[in-house]
Amino acid sequence: EAGVAQSPRYKIIEKRQSVAFWCNPISGHATLYWYQQILGQGPKLLIQFQNNGVVDDSQLPKDRFSAERLKGVDSTLKIQPAKLEDSAVYLCASSLDPGTDTQYFGPGTRLTVL
Amino acid sequence: GENVEQHPSTLSVQEGDSAVIKCTYSDSASNYFPWYKQELGKGPQLIIDIRSNVGEKKDQRIAVTLNKTAKHFSLHITETQPEDSAVYFCADSSGAGSYQLTFGKGTKLSVIP
Numbered sequence: 001e002a003g004v005a006q007s008p009r010y011k012i013i014e015k016r017q018s019v020a021f022w023c024n025p026i027s028g029h030a031t032l033y034w035y036q037q038i039l040g041q042g043p044k045l046l047i048q049f050q051n052n053g054v055v056d057d058s059q060l061p062k063d064r065f066s067a068e069r070l071k072g073v074d075s076t077l078k079i080q081p082a083k084l085e086d087s088a089v090y091l092c093a094s095s096l097d098p099g100t101d102t103q104y105f106g107p108g109t110r111l112t113v114l
Numbered sequence: 115g116e117n118v119e120q121h122p123s124t125l126s127v128q129e130g131d132s133a134v135i136k137c138t139y140s141d142s143a144s145n146y147f148p149w150y151k152q153e154l155g156k157g158p159q160l161i162i163d164i165r166s167n168v169g170e171k172k173d174q175r176i177a178v179t180l181n182k183t184a185k186h187f188s189l190h191i192t193e194t195q196p197e198d199s200a201v202y203f204c205a206d207s208s209g210a211g212s213y214q215l216t217f218g219k220g221t222k223l224s225v226i227p
Contacts, residue, residue: 004157031213042120042203042217043158056214091157095213102148103215105157 002026004106006092012112018080021109025073025094031055033103034067034077035091043091043105049075082113116141120204120218127194128226135221137204138186144206147180147187148215152201161202162189194225 005024013019025032031050035043046065048055052072060067064083069075079086089110093103117140127133139147145166150158164171164178164187171178175194180187191198201222205215 006157033214040219042118042205042219043215044217045214048214093157102160102163104160105150107155107157 004092004094004104006090006106006109008109009107010110010112012114013082015084015113016081018078019082019111020079021077021090021092021111023075023077023092023106025075025092026096026104028096029094029104030072030097031095032069032075033093033095034075035093035105037089037091037108039088046077079111082111084113087111087113116216118204118206118216118218120221122221123219124222124224126224126226129194129196131194133189133191133194133198133223133225135189135202135204135223136186137188137206137218138184139206139216140185141206141208141216142185143208144185146207146213147178148205148207149176149178149189150203150205150217152203152220154200158203191223194223196225196227199223199225 007022033048034046037043047057047060047067049069052069067077089108091108092106095103120137148163151161152158175192177190201220203220204218
């Protein structure tokens with residue numbers, strides 16, 4: 001079974017530029033999560049989707065971050081404009097259905113904002 | 115969950131010894147407690163989990179114990195090997211529809227050959 005796929009794996013941008021990350025969850029997984037992991041810390045939830053609807057985006061800095069999952073499969077996370085403090089690893093995770101806690105993570109995208 | 119505290123932040127053990135990592139949680143509604151292993155440059159990998167109706171779970175060299183009264187749970191790794199070296203994260207979830215995970219800050223485990 002293929003795991004969660006993410007791209008790109010690394011991205012370096014200047015502050016105030018925009019960037020987008022892509023995630024393809026495990027086939028059949030209805031729930032998709034985006035996390036931000038700052039160096040030396042645990043992952044912090046940004047947004048949770050169930051199929052193509054948003055379950056919780058209370059931790060998403062909506063003035064600069066946006067995310068979508070239009071067809072209920074792939075998802076993109078965008079930052080515009082980026083700030084220095086956005087430097088982190090952005091992790092995507094998926095779970096089989098809303099009634100389960102077990103989440104499977106992708107390899108992440110390491111973002112460096114200069 | 116609301117808050118998860120994890121200790122220690124770093125742990126060094128000799129190969130073959132045991133390693134124990136402890137976490138405490140604050141949310142009384144928490145009922146699911148997974149442990150993830152994260153190697154350098156990779157995403158977190160689920161290694162074991164436990165639900166609130168169970169006090170202990172074991173999978174080969176890895177075990178997790180849960181004390182709901184004290185609100186703490188622990189990861190035990192026996193007969194450690196160099197490939198166990200990684201950062202380990204505990205987390206909790208209260209279910210309640212969203213099944214969101216709250217993570218601890220991680221423990222960097224080094225197994226010295």
